[in-house]
Amino acid sequence: MGEKKDVWQGTLALMALKTLEALGPLHGYGIARRIEQTSGDLLAVNYGTLYPALLKLEQEGYIASEWGQSDNNRKAKYYKLTRAGRKQLAKEARDWAETTEILARFLGTGKETA
Amino acid sequence: MRQVRAFFLRTAELFRKEKREQEFAAELESNLQLHIDENLRRGMNLEEARRVALVKLGGTEQTKEIYRDRRGHPMLEILWQDTRYALRMLRKNPGFTVVVILMLTLGIGANTAIFSVVNAAIFRPFPFVHPERLVAVYQKTSQFEESSVSYPDILDWQKDNRSFAALSAWRRDTFNLTGSGEAEQYQGLQTSANFMPLLGVQPILGRYFSETENQLGAAPVVLISERVWRNRFGAAQSILGKNLTLNGKDYAVIGVVPATFHWYRDSDVFYPIGQWDSEIFRTRGLSQGTQVIALMKPGVTIAQADADMVAVTANLANTYPDALKGTSAVVVPLREDAVGDIRPLLLVLLGAVGFVLLIACANVANLLLARSAARARELTGGVLGILLAIWGTQAALQLLPTTLPGIVRLDLDMRVLLFALGASLLTGLLFGLAPAWKTVRPNLQETLKEGGRGMEGGRHRAQGIFIVSEIALAMILLVGAGLMLRSLGHLWNVKLGFDPRNVTSFEVSLPPSSKPDAAAIREKNNQLLERLQALPGIEAVSVVFGSLPMSGDSEIPFWVEGQPKPTSQNDMSWSLMYGVSPGYFRAMKIPLLAGRTVSAQDSHTAPLITVIDEEFARKHFPGQDPVGKRLNLMILGPAEIVGVVGHVNHWGLDSDDTAKIRSQLYLAFAQFPDQATTMGANGADFVVRASVPSAAMMQAVRKEISSIDNRQIVNRVSTMEDIVTASQAQRRFSMLLLNGFAAIALLLATVGIYGVVSYLVNQRIHEVGIRMAMGARPRDILRIILGSGGKMALAGIVIGLCASFALTRLMARLLFGVSATDPLTFGGVALLLFGIALAACYLPARRAMRVDPMVALRYE
Numbered sequence: 001m002g003e004k005k006d007v008w009q010g011t012l013a014l015m016a017l018k019t020l021e022a023l024g025p026l027h028g029y030g031i032a033r034r035i036e037q038t039s040g041d042l043l044a045v046n047y048g049t050l051y052p053a054l055l056k057l058e059q060e061g062y063i064a065s066e067w068g069q070s071d072n073n074r075k076a077k078y079y080k081l082t083r084a085g086r087k088q089l090a091k092e093a094r095d096w097a098e099t100t101e102i103l104a105r106f107l108g109t110g111k112e113t114a
Numbered sequence: 115m116r117q118v119r120a121f122f123l124r125t126a127e128l129f130r131k132e133k134r135e136q137e138f139a140a141e142l143e144s145n146l147q148l149h150i151d152e153n154l155r156r157g158m159n160l161e162e163a164r165r166v167a168l169v170k171l172g173g174t175e176q177t178k179e180i181y182r183d184r185r186g187h188p189m190l191e192i193l194w195q196d197t198r199y200a201l202r203m204l205r206k207n208p209g210f211t212v213v214v215i216l217m218l219t220l221g222i223g224a225n226t227a228i229f230s231v232v233n234a235a236i237f238r239p240f241p242f243v244h245p246e247r248l249v250a251v252y253q254k255t256s257q258f259e260e261s262s263v264s265y266p267d268i269l270d271w272q273k274d275n276r277s278f279a280a281l282s283a284w285r286r287d288t289f290n291l292t293g294s295g296e297a298e299q300y301q302g303l304q305t306s307a308n309f310m311p312l313l314g315v316q317p318i319l320g321r322y323f324s325e326t327e328n329q330l331g332a333a334p335v336v337l338i339s340e341r342v343w344r345n346r347f348g349a350a351q352s353i354l355g356k357n358l359t360l361n362g363k364d365y366a367v368i369g370v371v372p373a374t375f376h377w378y379r380d381s382d383v384f385y386p387i388g389q390w391d392s393e394i395f396r397t398r399g400l401s402q403g404t405q406v407i408a409l410m411k412p413g414v415t416i417a418q419a420d421a422d423m424v425a426v427t428a429n430l431a432n433t434y435p436d437a438l439k440g441t442s443a444v445v446v447p448l449r450e451d452a453v454g455d456i457r458p459l460l461l462v463l464l465g466a467v468g469f470v471l472l473i474a475c476a477n478v479a480n481l482l483l484a485r486s487a488a489r490a491r492e493l494t495g496g497v498l499g500i501l502l503a504i505w506g507t508q509a510a511l512q513l514l515p516t517t518l519p520g521i522v523r524l525d526l527d528m529r530v531l532l533f534a535l536g537a538s539l540l541t542g543l544l545f546g547l548a549p550a551w552k553t554v555r556p557n558l559q560e561t562l563k564e565g566g567r568g569m570e571g572g573r574h575r576a577q578g579i580f581i582v583s584e585i586a587l588a589m590i591l592l593v594g595a596g597l598m599l600r601s602l603g604h605l606w607n608v609k610l611g612f613d614p615r616n617v618t619s620f621e622v623s624l625p626p627s628s629k630p631d632a633a634a635i636r637e638k639n640n641q642l643l644e645r646l647q648a649l650p651g652i653e654a655v656s657v658v659f660g661s662l663p664m665s666g667d668s669e670i671p672f673w674v675e676g677q678p679k680p681t682s683q684n685d686m687s688w689s690l691m692y693g694v695s696p697g698y699f700r701a702m703k704i705p706l707l708a709g710r711t712v713s714a715q716d717s718h719t720a721p722l723i724t725v726i727d728e729e730f731a732r733k734h735f736p737g738q739d740p741v742g743k744r745l746n747l748m749i750l751g752p753a754e755i756v757g758v759v760g761h762v763n764h765w766g767l768d769s770d771d772t773a774k775i776r777s778q779l780y781l782a783f784a785q786f787p788d789q790a791t792t793m794g795a796n797g798a799d800f801v802v803r804a805s806v807p808s809a810a811m812m813q814a815v816r817k818e819i820s821s822i823d824n825r826q827i828v829n830r831v832s833t834m835e836d837i838v839t840a841s842q843a844q845r846r847f848s849m850l851l852l853n854g855f856a857a858i859a860l861l862l863a864t865v866g867i868y869g870v871v872s873y874l875v876n877q878r879i880h881e882v883g884i885r886m887a888m889g890a891r892p893r894d895i896l897r898i899i900l901g902s903g904g905k906m907a908l909a910g911i912v913i914g915l916c917a918s919f920a921l922t923r924l925m926a927r928l929l930f931g932v933s934a935t936d937p938l939t940f941g942g943v944a945l946l947l948f949g950i951a952l953a954a955c956y957l958p959a960r961r962a963m964r965v966d967p968m969v970a971l972r973y974e
Contacts, residue, residue, distance in 0.1 A: 028141065029148040047145065047170075048177040051138070052184035057119040072151055075146045 012045070012095060013053045017028040018080040024036060027076040028054060054079060062088050138181055142174055180866040182821070228467045230849075232460050236453060241374070243314030244409060248448040249283070249405040249416065251423060253670045255441050257688045257774055264403040265387070267430065267438070271406065272306075276425040277419040281408040282306040283387050286379070289360040289604075290623040290797070292825055299623060299829045300342070300360070303377060304387035310371075314911040319343070320354050321368030328388035336365035337384040340373035378452075393789045394749075399437030399683050402793075407448070420445040439682030459848050462925045466594060466855045469587045473862045476580040476587075482548070574645035577870045581863075582910040588856070588863040589914025589947055590921055595856035596939040597922060597929055598849040604931030605842060609774030609876035610768075611762035612663060613703035613833035618808045619662060621829040623820055632788035636718060639783065639798055643695055645822060649814050651806035654700035658799040660782050663702075663764045663834075664841040669775055674734055675744035675752060683748065689730060690764055693786055699759060701803040702834075709741040709757030716782040723782065729761045745779075750787060765839045768930045801834070808833050848928060860950065863910075868954040871903045877960040883967045892963035899962050903955030911944050 012035075019034045020026060026034070031054075032045040057063045062085035069079045081089070153163035171177075241246045252260035263271070268283045275281060284305040288899065291298045306942050307328040310317070323335050336358055338347075347353050357364040360383065364464055371384055387404070395402050410419050423443035431438040453460075622642060639657050646655045660668035671686035673679055680686045693696070699711045707728060724745060731740045733772050740755045760779070765773040783791075805813040816828050831838075839846075875882075882895055922934040934938070 027144070027148065029145040046172060047142070048180045049140070051177060051181050053332075055181060055184050059123045061366070070144075072149060074144055074147050074151065075140075076148060077141045092347055 011096075012049055014089070014092045016050070016057065016079075017055060017062065017085055017092070018079065020079060021086065025068075025078040025080040027070065027078050029076070031079070054077055056092055057085070061085075115747060134463055135178075135182075138142065142171065142177065146171055152973065160691050163279075164844040170657060174891050193938075228460075228463050232464045236449075236457065236460060240448065245448065247279075247410040247414075248313075249408050249410060249419060250446045250448055250451040250766050251408050251517060252444050253401065253427070254440055254444045254447065255683050260444060260446070261402050262405050264401045264437075265395055266398040268404065268406055269305075270430055271423070271426060271443075274429065275408075275422055277410055277414045277422040278408040279411045280308045280312040281406060282309040282312050283404050283406055284309055284377075285387060285402065285404040286381075288623075288829075289383055289385075290362075290827065292359050297623075297827050298346075298826055299827055301379065301380035302360075302383045302385055304385050304390060309407070310384075312407065315372070316374050317369035319351070319945070320367070322369060322384075323386050328386040330389060330391055332386070332389055334363060334389060335368045335386065336360065337369040337371050337684040338367060339371050339375075339380070339382050339384075341380070342382045343370045360385075362935040368479055394793060394795065398434055399441075401751075408445075415786050416445055416447060435682055437683055440684035455637035456844070458925065458927045462594070462928060463848060463851055465924075466591055466852055466923070469591055470855050470858050473584045473587050473859050473866075476584045476866065481842070490782065497549045499690065545968075563740070577873070578906055580918065581867050581870050581906045582861075582913065584863040584866045584916060585910025585947065585951060586908055586914035588859040589911055589943065590918045591852070591856040591859040593914075593918040593922060593940060594925060594944040595849070596943050597844070597850040597925070597932055597934065597936060598852050600932040600936065600939060601928070601930040602842075602849055605767045607765065607846070608767040610663075610767075610838065612834075614838050616805070617701060617797060617801055617834035618807070618812065618831065619665075619801045619834060619837070620831040621657070621797050621799050621811070621813070623827045623829065626903045632791040635791050635798075636784060640694075641822065642798075642800070642819070643697070645818050646800070646802065647697070649811075649818060651804050651811055651814075652804055653803045654697040655800060655802045656695045656701050657693075657783050658698070658801055660691045660781075661788070662692075662776075662799060662837075663762050664766055664837050667764065670750075670779070672745045672779075675746055679746070686748070687734065687777070688775050689726075689779045690775055692780045692788075693783040694779065694780055695783055696782070697800065701801045702762070703803075704762060705760040707758045707760060708739070709755070710759050711759065712780060712782045717784050720785070722747075722750060722785055723751040723756045724756040725763045725780040726755055726757055727759055727778040731758050735776055749782075749790065750781070750785075753781070756779045767838075768842075768845070797829070799830075826832060836865060845928065845930075860947070861893070864950055864954045867903060867907065867951050870906075870958065871899065871955045872961075874902060875899060878966060879962070882962050882965050886967040895965075896959050899959035900952060900955050903959075904952060907948055907951035907955075910951075911947055914947075915940060916942060 015035050015038075016031050019038075020029050023034060024031070024099050028047070028051060030092060032047065032050055033043050033054075034042055054063065058065055058079070063079045065077050065079045067075060068075045119446045137834040139873070149167035149170060150160075154160065155167055158166065240248070242248060244840070249265075251271070252258075253259050253263045263283075265283065268281070272281050281725060282305060284303060287304055289300045289302045291300050295499050307323055310322040317337060318340060322337065326332060327335050338353070338358070343349055343353060347356075353367050353370065356367050358367055359365075365385070371381075392402070393403075394400055407421075410416075420443075423445055427438070427441060484760055550957045625680045643655055643657060644650060660666075668691050669688045670691040671683050671688050673686050694712060696712050696714050696716075698704075699706065709725075710725070711725055724747070726740060734740070735743060743755050745755065762778060764776075764778065770776070802811065802815070812828070812831055819826050821829055885895065885898075916918045918940065919935055926934040
């Protein structure tokens with residue numbers, strides 16, 4: 001586990017939003033697992049980062065939460081995307097794509113001139 | 115918008131901490147269980163599954179801590195903790211506590227006091243009906259821009275004007291109450307019948323007098339103030355119709371005026387001005403301090419009313435050229451009249467307290483930014499200060515000089531206090547939260563772009579801005595205070611022309627007589643002078659009629675004999691007039707320059723003489739010897755100049771040089787004509803120079819006077835030194851306040867810069883450690899820290915200098931003998947402030963110098 005990368009703060013919120021969009025209502029554990037799996041277990045989600053990020057998203061109204069039953073009858077708090085959350089996800093994803101494109105171009109150019 | 119929503123949600127969290135705490139614990143617990151379930155599914159045994167899940171979950175306490183921070187406002191919670199901590203510290207450091215509380219009490223108290231005064235004087239409507247239509251009307255003469263008006267003129271104004279719904283005369287006088295109980299002196303207000311109706315003031319008992327009662331020969335009636343009614347008559351309803359003996363004459367009480375009524379000064383009795391039978395009072399063109407208040411008709415503007423009155427007075431001047439030629443009238447809004455002179459002072463003080471408030475806000479903001487427990491003490495002090503401010507303000511209001519506008523009472527305005535408090539707290543919070551907010555909620559994109567340094571950078575920049583502003587504001591206040599101080603220094607060096615030390619002035623009421631007799635009054639005064647002169651310790655005594663330096667003035671028109679008689683009184687020369695007895699010049703120590711002064715031989719039957727001052731001689735007899743020349747005096751007739759004395763500073767230390775009427779002439783009171791002498795029937799003023807202390811001397815004087823006639827009362831005792839001091843009361847008061855504000859500002863700014871530099875030093879401990887490890891000497895560290903503080907101080911001082919340069923012009927009218935941009939004051943204050951700022955930086959810098967590099971490197 002030591003060689004796994006921690007998730008960048010900030011990008012975690014984006015990943016959580018994306019996860020909720022893809023999978024529908026989900027509890028914190030499920031979100032964490034899904035992010036780790038999607039990354040091919042390259043990332044390790046720290047709950048000390050995840051829960052505050054979820055709380056922040058909820059305070060901003062991008063997600064909502066309520067208590068429910070899990071598949072194997074465990075009580076769990078489920079998060080789901082709100083309409084504002086969907087919009088925000090689209091916007092953040094767009095921004096992120098832009099940023100990565102800029103970085104990719106930047107790093108790519110660096111190689112060519114080298 | 116999202117941020118605002120989150121802010122409110124987080125604020126709401128403050129009130130349901132317990133529940134949310136449990137809820138999150140449950141969420142973490144369910145998370146753990148879900149993980150264990152999955153691990154079990156994967157085939158782990160229970161123990162293994164638990165272990166792996168617990169490791170993954172990490173330190174739950176730590177997670178809860180981070181979660182808590184996000185959930186509420188950690189800073190507010192920390193602030194609360196700090197406040198409790200600060201309270202404990204305050205209990206341990208009573209000395210420091212007292213300083214902090216005093217400082218904040220002063221700050222909040224002063225703010226409230228000044229806001230209350232300014233609010234009452236400038237913003238709040240006067241407590242009368244139609245205050246916006248109330249005006250004062252003055253006569254305008256060649257000598258005075260705003261002169262009081264003679265009664266016959268006022269009667270004509272009432273008839274002739276078209277602009278006013280009502281126009282009323284009023285005048286102050288004192289009355290001696292005798293009869294049952296102890297004799298007392300009452301402050302009287304003589305008015306026309308329409309005075310109270312015009313202001314919309316209703317008697318609480320009885321009625322105001324009528325137009326028919328305001329005529330010569332009408333039955334004497336009087337109203338009394340609520341205060342007199344309660345104190346002297348036990349608030350008896352039966353007071354109506356009772357008789358009051360004032361100045362030896364019986365007046366029927368017809369009403370009681372409410373205590374809320376306040377007309378420049380408190381009055382005890384109200385009496386119809388039209389019943390006054392004084393001959394001089396009824397002489398056209400001779401104003402006896404009678405003033406005019408009027409209510410404009412609805413829709414009439416000041417300019418229209420003014421034009422109307424100019425036309426009315428022009429007509430009167432045509433009809434009565436001897437008395438009125440060249441005079442006119444001027445209409446002044448009541449507020450302007452009551453507040454005009456004091457407005458610049460009030461606005462300067464208002465600005466000054468505002469600055470203090472801003473500095474305090476900046477400190478609160480910095481406190482929030484730096485989260486420094488040490489400075490949380492200030493905030494706690496603030497809370498305690500609020501309570502003390504309520505008493506403190508009352509005390510501060512007691513200090514306000516009586517020269518402040520008196521149409522409204524100046525009370526502590528609770529609304530203003532609450533406003534000042536609310537405004538300062540809110541500003542502090544907003545100022546503090548805005549930058550703090552940014553640092554807590556970094557925007558992902560922005561932070562990435564700034565390479566992760568934006569947070570701390572923003573915070574430091576905000577603190578720097580606050581400190582620079584604090585220093586700039588303190589600079590402005592210090593410059594203002596410095597200029598006032600220098601003005602006062604100049605004033606203390608102004609030549610008085612008389613020696614106020616050991617001189618006491620007082621008034622003696624004469625025994626009442628229903629028919630004033632001039633010969634009797636002269637006789638009484640002579641008797642008093644002889645008896646007082648004989649008392650041990652009394653060096654000189656004189657009666658004073660007319661003017662007394664720095665407390666009252668009376669002017670007389672004249673022309674020099676041999677020159678053609680001016681066509682009207684208005685074209686004549688005017689001089690200050692002092693009616694005295696021979697002891698006056700010794701009592702006041704006014705030097706004789708030529709000829710002789712008033713002597714005992716200048717009796718009622720001897721030829722009229724006068725003594726003039728050097729200013730008079732310079733103006734009217736340039737290059738000649740005035741002694742032996744003659745003057746033609748209005749009412750009195752021709753008088754021979756027998757001597758020249760030194761000029762006396764009459765109008766006040768700061769204004770005598772620029773006063774319009776500076777010539778002074780002295781007359782023997784004994785030679786006054788009957789009609790002038792009877793004006794002093796109620797009492798006479800005296801000045802006494804004594805070699806014994808004033809209090810002891812006055813005791814002997816009172817005893818002597820009541821032994822002559824126990825109906826005589828001694829009033830208005832004050833030393834000449836007090837009178838001179840009182841003439842500067844307003845300036846001294848504003849200097850005291852400005853200095854106080856400047857001191858508070860300096861303290862707050864010093865604390866502020868100290869706190870911020872301390873904080874910066876703590877932030878840079880690591881860097882300091884590296885520098886030391888790399889071979890930097892303590893001196894270099896000191897230079898770096900002092901440099902960063904010094905830079906902020908310099909920036910603040912430069913901004914403050916520029917702002918002062920622009921702002922002190924506004925207080926030019928409050929200054930004396932020093933320019934509003936006095937380089938000495940500006941430079942001195944800048945140096946002082948810079949020195950103090952560096953000293954405030956030195957303490958944390960010294961701490962940085964002593965840092966152990968090894969400890970510093972491990973820090974963080």
